[in-house]
Amino acid sequence: MLLSLALAASVATFDPLRFFAGETRGTAALKVILRKARPVSVRGTGRIDRDGILTLDQIVSEGDKPPRPRHWRLRQIAPGRYTGTLTDARGPVTGVVDGATLRLAFTSTGGFRVRQTLTLQPDGRTLANRLEARRFGIRVAVLTERIVKLS
Template structure:
């Protein structure tokens, strides 16, 4: 395959978040909140498909000095390269756009927080997650994580 053909194939490759998050995944990352020291966190997830084609993702978040907490995502495809849904700790609907090999997730949280995440595949079983959290347009936190598919 020529270099041009490989570039063309890579340009048309898309990352499907619903396929990736079916089954078990584990993420390890670092959360940095403004005026605080960075803290290591981990996230264990279990994803399953509903009869209507929606993905239901149960996440257990492990944060230092806090008990584990659980949240749920529900996403369904609403168009080509587009998903919408809910997240139990979001104050708005969740919007997911697939942009070739990356996925952008946006939603509003409580206390006027705006969440903007980018997921990028690093292979068939690994994804990076880069999240920025803004309040009134100012970045107040960021989270950088590597997520691995376990099954």
């Protein structure tokens, strides 16, 4: 019992607004059904405005495709609960933090149901990110990424 309490106390609570404020870099592999995995890299710059809203501007490079911009806006609506927008999403992005993990959900502009799990690593500066995209209940793509906070 004491061990489980000690372990629970040592798990950091993830604050996505603070983590993504500043510079971040991500390196990933994107595996789309029936295709070979492609490398993906993401450069991000985030800032928190006076209203507490995170604006995260990213440049995404996927395989041989030209780099493209992506923009997030995320705000806390209750302790551990977030909502926002994303240029790749149709409708709102919702998020829930449970300890060191943030779970995001949205529908992509292409109509895929996306679920993303970001887990803060023990160093406090690295995230493990897993994104799954589904269509008609079938998993069609998986992205696995390592995100590092640079500043």
